[in-house]
Amino acid sequence: MQLRGFNLLTGVKRRAWLLRLAVLAVMAVALFLAACEDDDEETTSSPTGTGTASSPVATDDPNVVAGYPRCAPGGSNSLAGAGATFPNPLYTKWIDEYKRACNVEVNYQSIGSGGGIRQITEKTVNFGASDGVLTDAQEQAAVAAGGSIMHIAMTSGAVAVIYNLQGVQSGQLKLDGPTLADIYLGNITKWNDAKIVALNPGVSLPNADIAVVHRSDGSGTTFIFANYLSKVSPAWQSGPGFATSVQWPTGLGAAGNEGVAGQVRQLPGSIGYAELAYAHQNNLAFAQMKNKSGAYVTPTLEATTAAAAGVTIPAHMKILITDSSNAAAYPISGFTWILAYQNQEDASKGKALAHYLWWAIHNGQSFATDLDYAPLAPDAAKAAENQILKLQCGGAACLTK
Amino acid sequence: MLNFKLVSGRTAAGRTNRLAMGDWFFRSAMYACGLALLAVTALLVVELARGARPSIVEFGFGFLGGTTWDPVREIFGALPLVYGTILASLVGLLIAVPVSIGTAIFLAELSPQWLRRPASALIEVIAAIPSVILGLWGLFVLVPIVREVVQPVLGDNLGFIPLFDGPRFGVGVLSAGLILAIMIVPIVTAVIRDVLLAVPNSQREAMLALGATRWEVISEAVIPYARSGMVGAIILGLGRAMGETMAVTMVIGNGFQITPSLFEPTHTIASAIASEFAEATTELYIAALIEAALILMVISLLVNIIARLLVGTLVRIPSTVRE
Numbered sequence: 001m002q003l004r005g006f007n008l009l010t011g012v013k014r015r016a017w018l019l020r021l022a023v024l025a026v027m028a029v030a031l032f033l034a035a036c037e038d039d040d041e042e043t044t045s046s047p048t049g050t051g052t053a054s055s056p057v058a059t060d061d062p063n064v065v066a067g068y069p070r071c072a073p074g075g076s077n078s079l080a081g082a083g084a085t086f087p088n089p090l091y092t093k094w095i096d097e098y099k100r101a102c103n104v105e106v107n108y109q110s111i112g113s114g115g116g117i118r119q120i121t122e123k124t125v126n127f128g129a130s131d132g133v134l135t136d137a138q139e140q141a142a143v144a145a146g147g148s149i150m151h152i153a154m155t156s157g158a159v160a161v162i163y164n165l166q167g168v169q170s171g172q173l174k175l176d177g178p179t180l181a182d183i184y185l186g187n188i189t190k191w192n193d194a195k196i197v198a199l200n201p202g203v204s205l206p207n208a209d210i211a212v213v214h215r216s217d218g219s220g221t222t223f224i225f226a227n228y229l230s231k232v233s234p235a236w237q238s239g240p241g242f243a244t245s246v247q248w249p250t251g252l253g254a255a256g257n258e259g260v261a262g263q264v265r266q267l268p269g270s271i272g273y274a275e276l277a278y279a280h281q282n283n284l285a286f287a288q289m290k291n292k293s294g295a296y297v298t299p300t301l302e303a304t305t306a307a308a309a310g311v312t313i314p315a316h317m318k319i320l321i322t323d324s325s326n327a328a329a330y331p332i333s334g335f336t337w338i339l340a341y342q343n344q345e346d347a348s349k350g351k352a353l354a355h356y357l358w359w360a361i362h363n364g365q366s367f368a369t370d371l372d373y374a375p376l377a378p379d380a381a382k383a384a385e386n387q388i389l390k391l392q393c394g395g396a397a398c399l400t401k
Numbered sequence: 402m403l404n405f406k407l408v409s410g411r412t413a414a415g416r417t418n419r420l421a422m423g424d425w426f427f428r429s430a431m432y433a434c435g436l437a438l439l440a441v442t443a444l445l446v447v448e449l450a451r452g453a454r455p456s457i458v459e460f461g462f463g464f465l466g467g468t469t470w471d472p473v474r475e476i477f478g479a480l481p482l483v484y485g486t487i488l489a490s491l492v493g494l495l496i497a498v499p500v501s502i503g504t505a506i507f508l509a510e511l512s513p514q515w516l517r518r519p520a521s522a523l524i525e526v527i528a529a530i531p532s533v534i535l536g537l538w539g540l541f542v543l544v545p546i547v548r549e550v551v552q553p554v555l556g557d558n559l560g561f562i563p564l565f566d567g568p569r570f571g572v573g574v575l576s577a578g579l580i581l582a583i584m585i586v587p588i589v590t591a592v593i594r595d596v597l598l599a600v601p602n603s604q605r606e607a608m609l610a611l612g613a614t615r616w617e618v619i620s621e622a623v624i625p626y627a628r629s630g631m632v633g634a635i636i637l638g639l640g641r642a643m644g645e646t647m648a649v650t651m652v653i654g655n656g657f658q659i660t661p662s663l664f665e666p667t668h669t670i671a672s673a674i675a676s677e678f679a680e681a682t683t684e685l686y687i688a689a690l691i692e693a694a695l696i697l698m699v700i701s702l703l704v705n706i707i708a709r710l711l712v713g714t715l716v717r718i719p720s721t722v723r724e
Contacts, residue, residue: 247470
């Protein structure tokens with residue numbers, strides 16, 4: 001009786017166990033089939049993937065970037081770079097994404113363009129970054145230290161002219177280059193100056209002093225802004241000129257984009273300049289600028305990208321795209337560059353660098369818009385590709401299949 | 402037992418020797434600590450001078466007198482910076498000193514015992530506020546007040562004095578002076594309070610015995626006795642004000658110019674270095690900034706040495722005279 005009862009019990013148990021096993025088996029088969037389906041898809045799609053890989057069109061295979069492996073074969077797993085602060089948010093995003101993809105640790109220190117140029121000249125980093133091109137003296141110093149040095153444009157940015165004027169909405173104020181230069185030279189001191197009024201029919205401009213705000217710290221933003229003023233105003237060119245910091249004829253200085261924006265927001269009647277991303281994110285009133293072809297253009301990412309589209313990009317990429325002749329271009333735009341020696345002494349670092357940069361100018365561009373950077377125009381991207389292909393590691397190209 | 406034997410077995414001479422060794426070792430260690438600080442200071446000066454070499458060679462003494470600061474053409478002169486440093490510090494002192502003296506007299510002479518400690522502690526807490534936070538507060542709270550209240554009142558009523566004639570931006574020497582005043586009040590107050598407390602009680606008692614009032618005791622007996630120490634405290638504050646960087650950078654307006662107006666944006670040496678160093682791209686530019694730093698260091702050293710000498714004359718009075 002006891003024994004039978006026991007058997008019965010185990011019988012029940014066994015049946016339940018079998019049931020569970022059956023359920024598990026069905027699930028396993030389903031999973032297996034699903035996995036097989038995935039496999040099928042991959043095997044069917046991969047030939048087309050490799051087929052298109054040689055063209056710069058993005059493939060489905062995330063491990064291939066425009067014909068080259070995303071991660072450097074035999075490359076180092078760490079890189080060090082330093083320089084410009086302006087592209088830092090984008091570079092940080094790239095570094096994070098690239099580390100996840102390739103487990104390459106890129107240590108980027110945003111110490112400013114000047115610092116970046118110094119460090120690459122002293123060869124303490126694998127790459128430098130700058131918002132301005134090297135001056136002849138800087139280039140000579142770098143060439144003496146490590147041979148030919150290359151500029152590779154990574155993204156472009158724009159400088160918005162921001163203002164604080166009671167009753168004048170964002171985008172309502174229109175300015176042209178010579179007028180802006182005159183304001184910053186201290187020649188135009190009132191908002192209702194005839195030159196400003198002439199550009200703004202229908203806008204009531206007050207009889208108020210213009211408070212000019214500029215950057216007090218050296219910056220790539222100043223470089224682009226002053227470079228633009230130099231192109232449109234002979235007086236500016238022979239006066240302050242352009243560099244990461246200049247001798248300002250008038251106005252007050254504030255540190256950083258946030259400092260300038262803070263001053264402009266606080267100070268009625270003020271005018272300043274800040275990088276586009278900053279002006280957008282903080283809802284600052286910005287002016288429309290008249291470009292070279294006579295159109296008034298609102299600073300947008302599209303208009304910034306367009307600035308590089310109308311001009312011939314030279315192979316060395318040392319080109320300032322301010323005052324672009326493209327009709328759709330916003331005139332105060334500029335590239336930001338990575339600086340690297342053409343001949344990479346450490347081949348494994350060179351490979352890692354080349355593949356990282358290759359990834360950045362292709363897949364990396366998709367992160368730009370979200371962070372308010374303008375992606376490279378096709379011509380510029382092509383020129384950047386050619387620059388990266390020139391990187392040499394021990395006599396051969398650093399970028400390898 | 403064995404140990405005891407060993408120890409007691411040592412000769413008297415050996416024991417003295419061992420003691421002398423320990424003494425020698427201790428003394429050398431302490432000397433090393435003391436000299437290390439001097440060495441650091443000396444290294445600082447040497448390193449600054451080395452970094453400044455290109456600028457010293459290029460501009461010579463003209464650097465001190467030059468008024469142009471043009472990074473594009475690489476012409477650098479530090480006079481606007483030195484001027485701005487001294488002007489902003491003096492404005493700061495002018496505001497801070499009366500407040501500090503008043504607070505210190507209250508703490509040393511008038512405050513009830515229960516309030517003295519907490520009040521002193523609170524004032525010293527101000528010294529612990531990070532400079533950049535004071536700077537932010539200055540930019541967002543102080544500067545609008547200066548622009549909307551202080552500058553219109555001063556400009557409309559005293560605008561005929563060049564000091565108060567200028568653009569009403571809010572930022573400028575006046576705001577920088579106000580921020581500096583807030584930053585140096587704690588140290589000046591603390592030192593003056595100590596100096597006042599070091600005045601022998603016999604001084605006060607003698608005055609009181611003559612039938613003097615509280616005011617007469619303080620103004621006739623205490624302050625004259627403490628005068629040199631108080632001057633020292635003020636100069637110590639001056640030294641601090643001259644080196645202050647972050648907060649000043651944020652509110653001084655950062656313009657290279659020599660102007661009598663307190664409303665105009667100017668630069669101090671420290672604010673110029675903080676603003677420009679990161680993006681200084683050429684060798685000469687960096688050298689010029691480093692030379693400016695060297696000038697600031699020399700000025701600060703001189704001011705501090707004077708302050709210490711003046712404070713020292715009073716602190717050396719034996720404390721037994723008091724109480």
